[in-house]
Structures are given as C-alpha cells and as structure tokens.
Amino acid sequence: MRSTDLDKYIKSRFYLPNIRQVYFGLKNKSSKGIDKIGEDVFEKQKEIQFKIIKTKVLNGTYKFSPYLEKLKLKGQKKYPRVISIPTIRD
Numbered sequence: 827m828r829s830t831d832l833d834k835y836i837k838s839r840f841y842l843p844n845i846r847q848v849y850f851g852l853k854n855k856s857s858k859g860i861d862k863i864g865e866d867v868f869e870k871q872k873e874i875q876f877k878i879i880k881t882k883v884l885n886g887t888y889k890f891s892p893y894l895e896k897l898k899l900k901g902q903k904k905y906p907r908v909i910s911i912p913t914i915r916d
Contacts, residue, residue, distance in 0.1 A: 828865045845876045858895040859913030868914045875915055890916050 849872065857862045868875065882888035893910035900907055
C-alpha cells in the first residue's frame with residue numbers, strides 16, 4: 827500500500843463515531859495501564875480524549891504509551907508469564 831493510499835485509508839476510518847464504537851466495544855475492561863487511568867475517570871473525559879486521538883492520528887503525532895507489565899505466576903518451578911496492559915486511550 828502506497829503512503830497516499832494509507833493516508834486516505836486512515837482518514838476514512840478515524841472519525842468520531844468509529845472511535846466511540848471501538849471504545850464501547852472495549853469498555854468494562856478492569857485493568858488500568860501505566861497511566862493508572864481507569865474506566866471511571868476516562869468515561870468523564872471520553873469526548874475530549876476521542877478528539878485528541880483523532881487529531882493526533884490524522885496529523886501523525888499519536889504515540890502509544892508503554893505497556894504496564896505484570897507477572898502472572900504459573901506454578902512452582904515454572905517461569906512466570908508477562909502480561910502487557912495498554913492504557914485505555916491506546
């Protein structure tokens with residue numbers, strides 16, 4: 827896919843109703859990411875966050891946050907599993 831085709835594709839997908847739809851599909855995930863912002867806090871500022879996401883993606887400045895890593899123990903004498911948790915915005 828050429829750069830101009832990719833730009834057109836991204837612009838056709840990143841509008842507010844699509845961003846809202848993705849958010850509501852992922853809602854009710856209880857884990858908080860590295861920013862420690864939970865669903866309750868994000869819910870209060872979601873419209874502002876959606877506009878920030880759209881603006882940053884379309885102008886090419888959106889950066890993903892580092893994942894919060896947690897270790898999940900699998901049992902004695904076994905290596906733990908690393909769980910990576912993204913922020914709600916990501």
